[in-house]
Amino acid sequence: MADITLPRATEQSVAKTRRSLGPRQLKRALLHVILATIAIAWMIPLVSAIYTSVRTFADGTANGPWSFPPHSFTLQNFVDAWTDGGFSGYFLNTFLVVIPAVILMLLLSSMTAFVLSRYRFRGSRLLLMLFIAGLLLPFQVLLIPVYRLSNFLNIYDTLGSLVAIHVAFELGFCTFVLHNFMRTIPKDLTDAAAVDGASVFRIWWQVVLPLCRPALAALATLEFTWKWNDYLWVITLIQSTNNATVTLGLSGLRGEFVTNWNLITAASLLAAVPTVIVYLVLQRQFLGGLFVGSNK
Amino acid sequence: MTTLVRGVTKVFGRKRVLSRDRITLVLFMAVPLLIYAIWVWGPALATVAISFTRWDNVSAPQWIGLHNYTRLFQDPLFKQSLINNFIWLVVFITIPTTAGLALAVILDRKLKFTRLYQSAIYLPMVLSLPVIGLMFTWFFKPDDGLVNTLLGLISHGNISPGWLADPHLALAAVLTAAIWRHVGYVMVLYLAGLKGIDPAMREAAVVDGANEWQLFRRVTLPLLKPVTIIVLVITIIESLRAFDLVYVMTNGLEGPNHATELLATMMFNAAIHNYELGYGAAVAVILLLISLAFIITYVAQVMREEEEV
Numbered sequence: 001m002a003d004i005t006l007p008r009a010t011e012q013s014v015a016k017t018r019r020s021l022g023p024r025q026l027k028r029a030l031l032h033v034i035l036a037t038i039a040i041a042w043m044i045p046l047v048s049a050i051y052t053s054v055r056t057f058a059d060g061t062a063n064g065p066w067s068f069p070p071h072s073f074t075l076q077n078f079v080d081a082w083t084d085g086g087f088s089g090y091f092l093n094t095f096l097v098v099i100p101a102v103i104l105m106l107l108l109s110s111m112t113a114f115v116l117s118r119y120r121f122r123g124s125r126l127l128l129m130l131f132i133a134g135l136l137l138p139f140q141v142l143l144i145p146v147y148r149l150s151n152f153l154n155i156y157d158t159l160g161s162l163v164a165i166h167v168a169f170e171l172g173f174c175t176f177v178l179h180n181f182m183r184t185i186p187k188d189l190t191d192a193a194a195v196d197g198a199s200v201f202r203i204w205w206q207v208v209l210p211l212c213r214p215a216l217a218a219l220a221t222l223e224f225t226w227k228w229n230d231y232l233w234v235i236t237l238i239q240s241t242n243n244a245t246v247t248l249g250l251s252g253l254r255g256e257f258v259t260n261w262n263l264i265t266a267a268s269l270l271a272a273v274p275t276v277i278v279y280l281v282l283q284r285q286f287l288g289g290l291f292v293g294s295n296k
Numbered sequence: 297m298t299t300l301v302r303g304v305t306k307v308f309g310r311k312r313v314l315s316r317d318r319i320t321l322v323l324f325m326a327v328p329l330l331i332y333a334i335w336v337w338g339p340a341l342a343t344v345a346i347s348f349t350r351w352d353n354v355s356a357p358q359w360i361g362l363h364n365y366t367r368l369f370q371d372p373l374f375k376q377s378l379i380n381n382f383i384w385l386v387v388f389i390t391i392p393t394t395a396g397l398a399l400a401v402i403l404d405r406k407l408k409f410t411r412l413y414q415s416a417i418y419l420p421m422v423l424s425l426p427v428i429g430l431m432f433t434w435f436f437k438p439d440d441g442l443v444n445t446l447l448g449l450i451s452h453g454n455i456s457p458g459w460l461a462d463p464h465l466a467l468a469a470v471l472t473a474a475i476w477r478h479v480g481y482v483m484v485l486y487l488a489g490l491k492g493i494d495p496a497m498r499e500a501a502v503v504d505g506a507n508e509w510q511l512f513r514r515v516t517l518p519l520l521k522p523v524t525i526i527v528l529v530i531t532i533i534e535s536l537r538a539f540d541l542v543y544v545m546t547n548g549l550e551g552p553n554h555a556t557e558l559l560a561t562m563m564f565n566a567a568i569h570n571y572e573l574g575y576g577a578a579v580a581v582i583l584l585l586i587s588l589a590f591i592i593t594y595v596a597q598v599m600r601e602e603e604e605v
Contacts, residue, residue, distance in 0.1 A: 031402060032409070038399070039416035045431045045476065046419070048442050052434065066445045108331065111324035119321070127329070129595055134336045136529070136591045138537050140563045141584045144346055144573050145339030168335030171328055176598075200317040204324070229424030231540045236568065247426045251544055254430070261434050268427040279422045280415075 053077050053266035060262060077266035081253075085267055086241065090249035091274075097159050097245060098227045101166040102220055108167065109174030110212065114204050116175070117182035118190060128179065135172030139232050142169075150237055161237045162245070166227050174219055181215035182208060221282045225275045246271045340584065347577035357574065364578035374579070376554050377562045380467060384474075384558065385535040392475050393531055396482025401512065403483070404490040414487070418480035425477075429544030432473040436460055460546055463555040470545050470556050474538065482527055489523030490516070522601060529594040536587055539564065559583050 052065060059072035081087050116128050146165055150156040155164065185208060193203045209216075231247040238244055244252065250271050253264050347364055351357035368374050399417060403410050420428060435442050436459035444456045459469045493516065501515045517524075539560035546556045559579055567576025 028407065031405075031407060035399075035402065035407070035409075035413045039413045042416050042420070042476070044442075045428075045435050048435065049431045064445075065440050066442060108328040112328045115321055115324045125599075127325070129599065130337065131332065132598055133591050133595050134332065134340075136533050136587065136594060137336065137340060138533070138560070138580075138583045138587050140537070140539070140560050140580045141343050141587075142336060142339040143343075143563070143580065144567050144577055145342035146335060147568070149335070149339065165335055168331045171332050172336070175328070199314070200320040200324075204320075225422060229427075231424065231426050231543075235543075236564075247424050250424075250426045250430065261437075264430055265434060268430050272423050272427050275422045275424070276419070279419075 049265040049268060052262055053269055055262055057260055057262050065261070077262045078270060080263055081267035081270055085253060085263065086244075086249055087246070087267060087270055089242070090244055090246045093159060093243060094228060094245040097162045097166070098224060101163045101170075101227055102223045104163070105167045105170045105174050105223065106216055106219060109171050110178055110209060110216070111204070112171070112175045113178035113182050114208055117179050117185075118187075128175075131172045131175045133172075134169075135176060139169075143232075143236055146233075147236055156237060157239045157243055159243055162230075162233055165233055165237070166230070170223055170226075174223070177219055178212060178215055181212055185211050217282065221278055224278055228275050343577045343580050343584070346574055347581045349574045349577075351573040353571045353573055360574070364575050367575065368578050368582070373554060373557060373562060377557045377559045377579075380555075380557055381536065381538075381559050383467065384471065384538055385532060387471055388474070388478065388531050388535040389528065392478040393482050393527060395479045396527075397486050399479070399483045400486030400490060401516065404487060414483070418484055420477040421480045421484070423477075425540035426544045428473050428477055429541045432469070432476075432541075433460065433545050436469045461552055463553040466546055466552055466555040470541050473541055473545065478531070478534065482531070485523055485527050485530070486520065489520050493519050522597065525593070525597045529590050529597075532590045533587060536560070536583055 048066075051070070052060070054073055054075065054077070055065075055070050056072040056074050056076070059067075059070060063071055112127075112131070116124055142165075147156075150161040150164075153161075155161040189211075190203050190207055193207050198207070229247060230245070231251070234245050234248045235251075238248060241249075241252070250264075250267055253267055346357065348359060348361055349357035350360045350363070399413075403414055423431075436444075438444060438456065438458045438461060441459070443459070447455045447457075457465055460466050497519065498511060498515055501511050506514065537560060538558055542556045542558055542561050543564075546552075559582065563576045563579040563583065565576075566572045566579060
């Protein structure tokens with residue numbers, strides 16, 4: 001391997017010392033132009049939303065929403081969304097759904113993944129397949145019965161109904177990912193603990209779970225984002241404004257303030273803040289997370 | 297039973313499984329399975345049963361056999377939804393997947409600013425679909441949206457399509473938003489896949505004199521096959537699940553002349569808005585049947601990888 005990489009390295013350093021614009025540099029520059037153009041084009045919807053959100057409604061009507069430079073700068077739209085728009089309540093509700101849901105789904109799926117990755121018994125593969133197959137079901141297939149079930153259990157229009165379906169549905173994906181990860185943990189480790197007399201519960205809690213921290217972190221980030229952004233289950237299971245989450249509150253703004261796009265864009269940006277923060281802070285886990293364990 | 301006992305004894309280094317451990321193991325499997333059965337597989341089966349009934353959500357459901365399905369196949373709205381879902385699927389399986397793959401291959405070269413480019417393209421995945429939907433509604437607004445403002449500048453006000461209000465363009469506008477989001481997803485999946493490829497494989501091909509296209513076509517792409525299968529399945533399932541963007545962007549759920557009606561929105565309208573639970577369930581069953589083919593492909597691929605390890 002060393003003699004393969006070597007010529008490339010020298011060739012590169014020679015090119016660098018010559019400082020000429022060889023075909024390699026030209027191609028590289030071209031790639032940067034293409035990538036930068038795409039990246040900038042990709043940001044246009046977001047940037048235009050930000051631009052709208054910091055202007056006053058009066059400025060937009062008087063000078064047109066895209067006049068540049070803007071005749072106003074304000075953060076009042078964000079304040080209005082947070083207070084009058086009710087987003088402080090929507091945020092609280094969403095956190096009250098997402099945090100317990102993520103903790104519960106990780107705990108429960110780590111149990112199944114632990115058993116399925118450590119023990120082979122009749123039907124263990126079938127059970128794994130059931131979990132994996134379920135993770136791709138279209139939500140619409142579950143919608144009517146889950147809606148009826150929530151009514152039946154008297155949890156319709158409560159945050160609990162959302163926690164329940166989120167935890168249950170994501171068991172498939174989390175079990176799948178954690179199972180993949182746990183298989184890479186050497187059997188000797190758990191065997192040694194067993195020989196020392198540790199109970200199965202202790203092996204799970206004190207040996208396997210701490211080792212799964214990277215996978216759990218990756219899953220927590222992904223699931224936080226997915227559940228924060230859920231819309232279908234909220235509009236199916238929640239009716240009252242008091243129990244609305246961020247996505248429901250957002251779509252409700254359109255009816256209430258039909259023409260105030262400054263407020264709507266501000267609220268949209270607010271709604272995205274937690275997931276953007278989670279993404280930026282945990283970027284590495286986020287990207288690696290989708291394939292944890294499968295490539296080692 | 298003997299295999300179970302033998303397997304368990306092996307794991308525990310010939311020690312017998314204590315009864316407290318047995319209880320833990322059973323609980324570890326049973327609790328999540330029960331929840332999964334009640335909220336996922338149970339409802340999926342119940343939907344199939346409901347599709348054979350007439351049910352208004354108030355009185356008891358009435359068994360009507362295949363009536364919902366015969367009605368479905370005569371319903372022009374169903375045909376429209378199927379066509380739209382098909383268009384969505386074809387567009388989704390071609391444009392964002394190719395773009396995502398190309399971007400991943402380029403970004404895998406570790407150019408400068410890779411992180412920055414990657415973040416810009418991935419960022420939409422972090423936003424919720426209602427946020428994206430509202431942003432693009434604002435973007436495509438006919439009178440003073442950014443798109444038409446720019447078009448107006450270029451054409452001196454001669455071109456100003458209605459986008460979401462135009463039956464011919466509404467689906468395209470919604471799809472633009474969906475593609476904007478999906479490219480980053482595909483890119484990230486492929487980037488993760490490319491990281492898993494042994495660099496020696498590609499270096500060997502370079503030594504053998506392969507040019508870049510040959511390298512991609514004959515080495516990289518075949519090695520990415522498992523990722524490609526996952527990307528395709530996810531893309532297909534995402535297009536079958538598509539709902540939120542249509543719901544938010546064409547406010548009235550189905551757009552002008554049902555131009556953006558999809559199976560998912562049709563199902564939701566029937567069940568939740570019109571209280572025709574049986575009819576809605578029939579649409580859901582059609583969705584399930586279409587998905588099932590891809591779900592099986594996916595499970596087979598995953599299980600195959602499982603055996604390789």
